[in-house]
Amino acid sequence: MKNLKSNHDAQSVLTFRKWGRKNYSSFLTVRKQVVISVLSVVYFLSTPVITMATVQDTSEVKMEYDLDEIEVSAQRTPALYSQVARIISVIERKEIEAAPAQSVQDLLEYVAAIDVRQRGTEGVQADVSVRGGTFDQTLILLNGINITDPQTGHHNLNLPVSLAQIERIEILEGPAARVYGPNAFSGAINIVTHQSVDSEISAAVSGGSFGYFDGNLSGSLSTGKMLHMLAFNGKRSDGYTNNTDFDELNGFYSNQLNTEKGVLKFQLGLSEKGFGANSFYTPKYPNQYEATKTLFTSLKWEGKGPLHLTPVVYYRRHHDRFELYRTDKYGLTDDGYKVWQNDTLPGWYSGHNYHLTNVYGANLNSWVKWAAGKTAFGVEFRREQIYSNTLGLDMDEPKDVPGEDAQFTKSDDRNTVSGFLEHAYYINKWTFTAGLMANYISGSDLGLNVFPGIDVSYNVSDAVKLYSSYNTSLRMPTFTDLYYDGPSNIGNPDLKPEKSATLEGGLKLRSKLLRGHAVIFYRHGKDIIDWVKEDPTAEIWQPQNLTEINNLGTEVQAQLLLRNEYGNHYPNIQISYLYNNVEKGNADLVSNYALDNLKHKLVGSLSEQLMKGLQLDLHFVFQDREGSYTRFENKMPVGEAAYDPFWVFDGKLSYRRKQFSVFASVNNIFDKQYNDIGNVIQPGRWFKTGVIYKIGFN
Structure with a gap:
């Protein structure tokens, strides 16, 4: 059967190269993925098209993937999965729907290599990093398009899609500058949306503790050569403690x-x-x-022919209003003061912070196969622009803030041009891939910088592969790093880009019963940016280029696929562990981000099919974080406190009958009190339940 094109950029695609003559081959062409996945669950809620005439229960369809038939493009040139010398974790649609998670942030908690430092729950805000990096060092992509926010990495996961619209999440661990460009410093996360080849409608409603409500409505339409998908999502909560309420609306269309x-x-x-x-x-x-x-919007063309051309244009606009005091809650007293609960609005507070960023981008990727292997080359232009009343340089003329009674008084912009070149060569059991990115940033005195990388692997047997890679990368300072000026933080316009070099090696194991990998990695970081202060009692944080940070770590992952070997009544079990030791060039500074890495993270899951259509999924996460934070009581600092290690357990019970399914989940089953960020307590036990209905039409 001829290959189907993927739904996302060729830089991070996993496709089936050929099909056996199986009765499920046509179903597989919706482009399922198999890699060493983070969550071990059975094919359960991943629903194919359900027609009015014929309803097929796919929970018993056995998916017999041949890993050697998978084509992987986690590099500039496409390659078979068995040839790639990198660690790529993929969370598939069936795993997304079975997991006790309602947001991308919650789902990524179950990946050992990822540190998710949540402030608000359910996708409100979280800082996501890979292998001990910071949240600004991780590149986020939507269908292969860079959506990283230039103001601050806090906004990187402000996504216009919910989990219901996501087909899979791909995680490339380690530097990826020669694949994706600047800011893929410690890793990259690509979120791929679902594009059905048939016409269907799906509706879902769920609710739970703390006034939680979540509603989804989506539809797909196939009209000959054109495929359409339209989705709407809304969620809200009263909050699990004071001032943690939220409201969210999303809309997404693709064709x-x-x-x-x-x-x-x-x-x-x-x-x-x-x-x-x-x-x-x-x-x-x-x-x-x-x-x-x-x-966010983008347009991409994937050409066919001997020379494969993929031009892309994209645009992202982000508006942020930050209120140091939530003024809508403050009431005016008889003596003229604005008061909310026990807090009085100070007279010095003049108004909110407003930020508007525009990102314009265009890139061209191409590759060709010839006698000496595969060669890829490309170029990308990206322009980042900000308007603000606190970030940037003074404007000659103020500009009105859209929809607000305020004005932008500061602005800044920068242009980045990157060129890419890569070659891949395969001989017998060996694979060799080498490439580089040449980068120029406007307004800097760095000139042209080159970031090379090389990957090598050797297949010991059909089940075991050894690999090693060396890659370099950079991360540009955000506009917040450069310019922020507030009561507790002040920016640094003299910051330089971060640079790093990473060496890693390990083995991958793949068999019908057992899959996994073991990796050792070392990253040398230079000019690492972090918000620091010299004295724990000081009130002001300022970003600095630390002299260096060296990461030495290891990651081990194993999946015991008993169900594949012995049948549906046996569970699938997964366990992963990450160890990361960080040595600082300046250990005397109090760090807000870069030096507060996870030293130990252990995750595990068990997926059990209790009976036909009924499935139980259990997950646990253990975290032990380095560093400390300034503890506050009654809004006053009282000294430094270490992060306490903690265990969190989640569970979900799901039942599916034809096109109808229902679930009940519990997060933080044992009501553990913990925090990912100092002084920001995470919610306790949280119950949720919901129903999903899907129907398809011929």
Whole structure:
């Protein structure tokens, strides 16, 4: 059967190269993925098209994947999965739907290599990093398009899609500058949306503790060569403690036009949310509030022919309103003061912070196969622009803030041009891939910088592969790093880009019963940016280029696939462990981000099919974090405190009958009190339940 094109950029695609003549081959062409996955669950809620005439229960369809038939493009040139010398973790649609998670952030908690430092729950705000990096060092992509926010990495996961629209999440561990460009410093996360080849409608409603409500409505339409998908999502909560309420609305549309010469893909997403930000950025001011709006769109052409050309244009607009004091909650007293609960609005507070970023981008990727292997080359242009009343350089003329009674008084912009070159060569049991990215940043005195990388692997047997890789990368400072000026933070316009070099090696194991990998990695970071202060009692944080940070770590993952070997009544079990030791060039500084890495993270899951259509999924996470934070009581600092290690257990019970399914889940089953960020307590036990109905039409 001829290959189907993927739903996302060729830089991070996993496709089936050929099909056996199995009765499920046509179903597989919706592009399922198999890699060493983080969550071990059976094929349960991943629902194919359900027609009015014929209803097929796919929970008993056995998916017999041959890993050697999978084509992987986690590099500039496409390659078979068995040839790639990198660690790629993939969370598939069936795993997403079975997991006790309602947001991308919650789902990523179950990946050992990822540190998710949550402030608000259910996707409100979280800082996501890979292998001990910071949240600004991880590149986020939507269908292969870079959606990283130049203002701050806090906004990187302001996504216009919910979990219901996600087909899979791909995680490339380690530097990826020569694949994706700047800011893929410690890893990259690509979120791929679902594009059905048939017409169907899906509706889902769920509710739970703390006034939680979540609603989803989506539909797909197939009209000959054109595929359409439209989805809407809304969720809210009263909050699990004071000033942690939130409201969120998302809308997303995508289409795909298939022609003889190639595939044209378009996507448009809108997201709007507002949330109480209790102590998010400083516990000195617990009554914070933030509202964000995101617009994202892209157009991509995937050409066919001997020379494969993929041009892309994209645009992202993000609006942020930050309130140090949530003024809508403050009431005016008889003596003229504004008061909320026990807090009085100070006279010096003149208004909120407003930020508007525009990102314009265009890139061209191409590759060709010839006698000496596969060669890829490409170029990308990206322009980042910000308007603000606190970030940037003074404007000659102020500009009105859209929809607000305020004005932007500062702005800045920068252009980045990157060129890519890569070659892959395969001989017998060996694979060799080498490439580089040449990068120029406007307004800097760095000139042209080159970041090379090389990957090598050797297949010991059909089940065991050894690999090693060396890659370099950079991360540009955000506009917040450069310019922020607030009561507890002040920026540094003299910051330089971060640079790193990473060496790693390990083995991959794949068999019908057991899959996994073991990896050792070392990263040398230079000019690492972090918000620091010299004295724990000092009130002001300022970003600096630390002299260096060296990471030495190991990651081990194993999946015991008993169900595949012995039948549906046996569970699948997965366990993963990450160890990361960080040595600082300046150990005397108090760090807010870079030096507070996870030293130990252990995750595990068990998936058990109790009976036909009924499935139980259990997950646990253990975290032990380095560093410390300044503990506050009654909005005053009282000294440094170490992060306490903790265990969290989650569970979900799901039942599916034809096109109807119902679930009940519990997060933090044992009501553990813990925090990912100092002074920001995470919610206790949280119950949720919901129903899902899907129907398809011929």
